[in-house]
Amino acid sequence: MRRALLLALAAALSPGAASAHLVGVEFGDFYAGALHVATGVAYGATLVALALMAGLQPRESGRWALVAAPPALLLGALAASFGVVGEAPALDPAVTATLALCGVLAALNARPGPWGVATFAGLVGLAMGAANGQAALGGGVDPILFSLGVTAAGSVAVILGVACARAAADRVPLLSMVWRVAGSWLAAAGAASLALTVAQAGGL
Known part of the structure; x- marks a missing residue:
């Protein structure tokens, strides 16, 4: 049962042609961008993994995710939406790779320090921003x-x-263990999704 759930999540995270379609354009270009993030399973899972990883850090380290992610998102989205990065089919798998990385860090309760958290948050922001920006x-x-x-x-x-x-x-210390377990599941799903993507690209 657990393996079936993991495979289902991995399949849902795998990028496909549908991820490039715009939704909510009738509400305006700004909301189309916002909804493109909100409607992507891989994007949501990656943001959760980043939140778990940063939330498990000491406050002075975790807060750096809040500083690094927004400008990285903007930079990645602008670069892709203006065609600076060109047609890069690896962008969605890059998001999944950051999902797996953040999930592993959360599962291990790693302490990369302020600069490490900022670096990982920046990588997530750049990959996610670029993957979404290409839709424009x-x-x-x-x-x-x-x-x-x-x-x-x-x-x-x-x-x-x-x-x-x-x-x-902070309120329920036991939840730290729950977050680590969730991180391990997200890491496993991200890794399985990457493997599935590589297999599909190789025609396996």
Whole structure:
């Protein structure tokens, strides 16, 4: 049963052509960017993994995720939406790779320190921003507004996620172990999704 659930999550995280479709364009370009983040399973799982990893850190380290992620999201989204990174099919798998990495760090309760947390949060932001920003290419949306929407949605998710993970663990210390278990599941799902993506790319 647990293996079946893990495989189902891995399949849901695997990137596909549908991830490039824009939703919510009728509400405006800013909201199209925000909804593109909100409707991606891999994006949501990666933000959760980042929140768990940062929330398990000491406060002086964990807060650096809140500093590094938003500008990285904006930079990645702008670079991709203006075509700076070109057509890069590896961007969605890169998001899944950061999911696996953050999940591993959370599961191990690693202490990378302030600069380490900032680095990992920046990597998540760049990968996620770029993966989402590519949807603006040829989508008939304003790349700046779309990128701002991506940044806003991702930043709010990171801020709320880290705050909730930290506050919950402070109130109920046992939850720290729960977060670590959740991190291990996210890491396993991310790794399985990457393996599935590589197998599909290789025609296996």
